[in-house]
Amino acid sequence: MTTFVIATHNRNKVKEFGRILAPLNIEGKTMPLGEVEETGTTFAENAFLKADAACRQTGMPAVADDSGLMVEALNGAPGVYSARYAGENATDADRIKKLLSNLKDVPEEKRAAKFVCAICCVFPDGKRIEAQGECHGTIAFAPRGNGGFGYDPVFLLDGKTFGELDPREKDRVSHRGRALALFAEKLHKEKENDHADK
């Protein structure tokens, strides 16, 4: 079992990380971590900033994700600003309300969107493993379902919103599920190479 610090304050993400990584023989630990300013202009840059800060703070390998929703009709917004889309102290419901209001005149066939998740893992020796996952869907006209978090109730895939999916069903197709699976694959390859070098 390999152990990593999970560099996030988002409890929903911690749950998803744990669920997805455990079967891959990777254990995620949470620790009290300082806030990191997400000053990057890409998901990958922000994921690195968070993982690097957590690794420096704990001296342990740390893994972070930066993720968000990109809507075609809004030229990729809210993108890296997904968490801050409706201001600093807004709720998921506020963000969904703003999104639906900005899309109110956009017809069904033009409501394409994707979730993106960039994973970055930083080791104390400075080594990095990066992986990215995407999930393509559309934005519903009204929220549906109580599952998941964030924009899940308005993200439609094959007739169901992510809010209506069972957690494991979401993991199988989600941006985070895909990115973490790719991360695990890269990590295991890296370990095999390390053993081969010794």
Ligand code: IMP
């Ligand atoms: P950050 O990665 O912590 O900067 O925040 C990403 C934001 O994007 C979250 O607060 C959510 O609003 C949104 N987001 C990221 N992943 C998901 C997801 O799996 N479902 C719904 N919303 C998500």
